[in-house]
Amino acid sequence: MEKKKELPLCPVETTVGLISNKWKILILRELLKGTKRFGELRSGIDGISQKVLTQNLRSMEEDGIIQRHAYPEVPPRVEYSLSDLGETLKPIISSMEQWGLGYQEMINNG
Amino acid sequence: MEKKKELPLCPVETTVGLISNKWKILILRELLKGTKRFGELRSGIDGISQKVLTQNLRSMEEDGIIQRHAYPEVPPRVEYSLSDLGETLKPIISSMEQWGLGYQEMINNG
DNA sequence: TCCGTTGGTTACTAAAAGGTTCCTATATAA
DNA sequence: TTATATAGGAACCTTTTAGTAACCAACGGA
Numbered sequence: 049m050e051k052k053k054e055l056p057l058c059p060v061e062t063t064v065g066l067i068s069n070k071w072k073i074l075i076l077r078e079l080l081k082g083t084k085r086f087g088e089l090r091s092g093i094d095g096i097s098q099k100v101l102t103q104n105l106r107s108m109e110e111d112g113i114i115q116r117h118a119y120p121e122v123p124p125r126v127e128y129s130l131s132d133l134g135e136t137l138k139p140i141i142s143s144m145e146q147w148g149l150g151y152q153e154m155i156n157n158g
Numbered sequence: 159m160e161k162k163k164e165l166p167l168c169p170v171e172t173t174v175g176l177i178s179n180k181w182k183i184l185i186l187r188e189l190l191k192g193t194k195r196f197g198e199l200r201s202g203i204d205g206i207s208q209k210v211l212t213q214n215l216r217s218m219e220e221d222g223i224i225q226r227h228a229y230p231e232v233p234p235r236v237e238y239s240l241s242d243l244g245e246t247l248k249p250i251i252s253s254m255e256q257w258g259l260g261y262q263e264m265i266n267n268g
Numbered sequence: 269t270c271c272g273t274t275g276g277t278t279a280c281t282a283a284a285a286g287g288t289t290c291c292t293a294t295a296t297a298a
Numbered sequence: 299t300t301a302t303a304t305a306g307g308a309a310c311c312t313t314t315t316a317g318t319a320a321c322c323a324a325c326g327g328a
Binding site: 069133136140 | 165166168169170171172173174176178179180183184187204243246247249250251252253254255256257258259260261262264265266
Binding site: 097099100103121123 | 285286287288293294295296
């Protein structure tokens with residue numbers, strides 16, 4: 049999903065390389081609330097398909113921003129959570145949330 | 159480029175709807191430095207093609223986050239700048255820049 | 269008269285992303 | 299005995315996005 053080449057010089061580009069994808073940002077939004085099971089993520093993110101959720105989770109795991117923990121149970125239970133690195137992305141999501149709130153307000157009663 | 163349906167309830171999703179695209183974020187990065195001509199944007203954003211730049215500029219203009227000013231000269235001169243709304247996105251780009259700096263540092267001498 | 273410059277547009281093609289459907293394993297409950 | 303629940307994987311297809319190349323208009327200068 050992400051190419052593992054050298055980092056771009058521009059820090060914005062570096063960041064964008066990791067979370068430019070819409071779904072990843074929504075996954076982050078969910079995981080910032082705490083550890084979640086696969087099914088919880090699936091139902092918490094409107095419109096995401098199982099395939100796309102899996103793909104993005106794998107990619108984010110590879111990038112070291114989330115952690116996956118599978119319990120050897122039946123039926124299977126798999127929990128996802130942010131890594132320490134993933135937690136550091138919080139300010140970005142928060143700024144998006146803040147902006148979105150202001151924008152919604154502007155649109156709705158502007 | 160963006161569908162003009164109702165806003166999502168989630169503010170993060172609202173924001174993501176406007177700037178989920180990698181190129182738009184890089185365009186914002188450029189325009190946060192100030193007004194730029196089409197050609198300057200083109201050369202300032204590594205790897206962007208003329209078509210994609212034009213498309214995204216149109217879309218962002220429709221969304222009201224940038225402004226386009228064409229001067230009736232030959233050869234043509236077209237300047238792009240952030241609208242007031244566009245300026246309010248600055249904290250998002252800044253947080254990405256901050257994060258990217260930290261990440262680069264971590265990778266390079268971690 | 270023809271060239272170069274700028275900021276596009278259009279048509280065609282390739283690649284990436286996403287959607288859908290079907291399949292699996294197995295403990296447990298009914 | 300059989301249905302159920304969970305977290306995927308595989309195959310196939312459609313849609314979206316991006317890249318490439320060609321073309322254009324208009325004026326000023328050589």
